[in-house]
Amino acid sequence: MHVELNHISKTFGRVRANQDITLGFEGGRIYAILGENGAGKSTLMKIMSGYQAADSGEVVVDGAAVDLHAPTDAIEHGIGMLYQDPLDFPPFTVLENFIAGRPGGFFLERHTARQHLNALIERFDFDLDPDAYVDMLTIGERQQFEILRLLSLNVRVLILDEPTTGISAGQKTALFNVLKSLARDEGMTIILVSHKLEDVIELCDEAYVLRRGRYVGHKNVPCPMSELVELMFGRVVARQERPPVSVGEPVLVVGGVSVESRRLTVDHVSLEVHAGEVIGLAGLDGSGQGELVRACTGLLRPTAGSIRINGQEMTGRPYPQFAQSGVAFLPAGRLEEGLIGSMTLTQHFALTLPTNRPWVNWFRAHRVTTERVQHFNVKGYPGSPVQTLSGGNQQRFALALLPDNLRLLLLENPTRGLDVESALYIWEQLLRRREDGTAIVFISPELDEIVAYSDRILVFFGGHTTLVDDPADMTANRLGELIGGRM
Numbered sequence: 001m002h003v004e005l006n007h008i009s010k011t012f013g014r015v016r017a018n019q020d021i022t023l024g025f026e027g028g029r030i031y032a033i034l035g036e037n038g039a040g041k042s043t044l045m046k047i048m049s050g051y052q053a054a055d056s057g058e059v060v061v062d063g064a065a066v067d068l069h070a071p072t073d074a075i076e077h078g079i080g081m082l083y084q085d086p087l088d089f090p091p092f093t094v095l096e097n098f099i100a101g102r103p104g105g106f107f108l109e110r111h112t113a114r115q116h117l118n119a120l121i122e123r124f125d126f127d128l129d130p131d132a133y134v135d136m137l138t139i140g141e142r143q144q145f146e147i148l149r150l151l152s153l154n155v156r157v158l159i160l161d162e163p164t165t166g167i168s169a170g171q172k173t174a175l176f177n178v179l180k181s182l183a184r185d186e187g188m189t190i191i192l193v194s195h196k197l198e199d200v201i202e203l204c205d206e207a208y209v210l211r212r213g214r215y216v217g218h219k220n221v222p223c224p225m226s227e228l229v230e231l232m233f234g235r236v237v238a239r240q241e242r243p244p245v246s247v248g249e250p251v252l253v254v255g256g257v258s259v260e261s262r263r264l265t266v267d268h269v270s271l272e273v274h275a276g277e278v279i280g281l282a283g284l285d286g287s288g289q290g291e292l293v294r295a296c297t298g299l300l301r302p303t304a305g306s307i308r309i310n311g312q313e314m315t316g317r318p319y320p321q322f323a324q325s326g327v328a329f330l331p332a333g334r335l336e337e338g339l340i341g342s343m344t345l346t347q348h349f350a351l352t353l354p355t356n357r358p359w360v361n362w363f364r365a366h367r368v369t370t371e372r373v374q375h376f377n378v379k380g381y382p383g384s385p386v387q388t389l390s391g392g393n394q395q396r397f398a399l400a401l402l403p404d405n406l407r408l409l410l411l412e413n414p415t416r417g418l419d420v421e422s423a424l425y426i427w428e429q430l431l432r433r434r435e436d437g438t439a440i441v442f443i444s445p446e447l448d449e450i451v452a453y454s455d456r457i458l459v460f461f462g463g464h465t466t467l468v469d470d471p472a473d474m475t476a477n478r479l480g481e482l483i484g485g486r487m
């Protein structure tokens with residue numbers, strides 16, 4: 001199967017997402033689509049998968065131009081995509097979502113569908129329960145399910161947008177082995193959109209690079225990672241040094257806290273976080289990190305223990321009271337929990353800016369939005385709906401919304417889906433807050449990120465924790481052993 005994108009262009013208001021892009025994809029090959037956040041990668045792939053229509057240009061399959069008005073049209077032509085934000089029905093079970101995504105919908109025989117789904121789960125070694133409700137799955141588990149659903153539809157071109165976010169190293173290895181087999185043995189075309197260049201080097205045969213909406217070059221893979229970085233950004237990106245900061249008084253004191261969810265119980269966690277300190281929470285996705293963070297922001301009520309903020313008892317209080325005490329939380333699901341996709345950037349600031357008046361000062365909201373967009377280098381405009389921004393720019397904007405003078409900032413996968421430059425920028429902004437005395441607690445599946453930025457590391461395994469007081473000698477490999485339960 002041969003697919004071409006011919007002279008594709010797409011704009012969102014004043015934002016030129018794609019500008020006259022022409023690319024070709026052959027069967028039996030694994031391609032990477034690379035570029036900085038906002039370069040137009042996801043937009044281009046959404047056009048190819050029928051999710052969005054191009055302003056101009058055409059998609060050609062085996063020499064014939066095709067009309068793609070919806071993802072179902074693309075699937076009929078053998079093209080399927082795993083989107084960065086999974087497209088599913090959270091109130092339904094995994095099995096119900098699997099049935100809904102197949103021809104015949106809910107009229108399919110459940111027993112047959114269950115057998116098919118279980119066979120795929122076993123083949124990929126994914127930890128998915130067909131009877132689990134999707135709204136109880138982690139982001140990584142939802143991505144796993146989307147991969148299985150697409151493969152069950154017999155697509156010949158499989159597009160994956162950040163597929164390794166939130167899955168374990170073992171699951172990634174299994175996934176990559178299957179993707180290589182699908183390309184090599186069955187002649188499928190695999191297209192990987194990823195910010196993880198190490199994944200590109202390991203998996204792909206070729207890489208197409210976009211910059212600011214334009215196609216700028218091609219590399220055969222493997223190649224030196226520095227060549228890909230320079231092609232993406234026009235320069236080599238150097239990692240900044242982490243400045244030393246003296247920690248202050250305790251900001252967060254967690255005393256013997258237990259938290260229950262429908263997935264697991266986190267037992268008797270004790271932790272003291274000081275002003276200016278960075279604490280990394282490490283563990284396989286769904287090991288209890290998210291439950292603890294939500295308990296520390298008032299989003300989950302502990303079943304035991306106490307939580308104190310700045311010496312004040314806060315156990316069981318709602319999120320608004322935590323926010324009034326200088327606590328903020330950035331979740332991994334940007335559009336699910338953090339932002340409102342259909343609202344503009346200015347409308348977000350109108351909601352969050354403090355005021356004693358019963359009306360919205362739109363002039364002030366527009367002015368602050370313009371200032372923050374420029375300061376945080378968000379590639380968008382005050383009137384842009386948030387859902388039109390790239391994942392990286394949504395993350396920058398979520399950071400821009402945070403109030404000044406925070407006492408405690410909790411983050412869930414702060415660099416999820418970000419390119420290397422955007423990830424470094426996010427941490428530059430976070431470390432500046434640290435210098436101002438903000439305590440930071442963050443969850444990340446990236447072990448190198450945990451090791452690089454944490455003053456201490458709290459490791460989660462099956463709802464239990466181990467505290468690493470001195471991560472100076474900690475390596476990603478050793479941290480991986482702790483996450484796997486090996487002491």
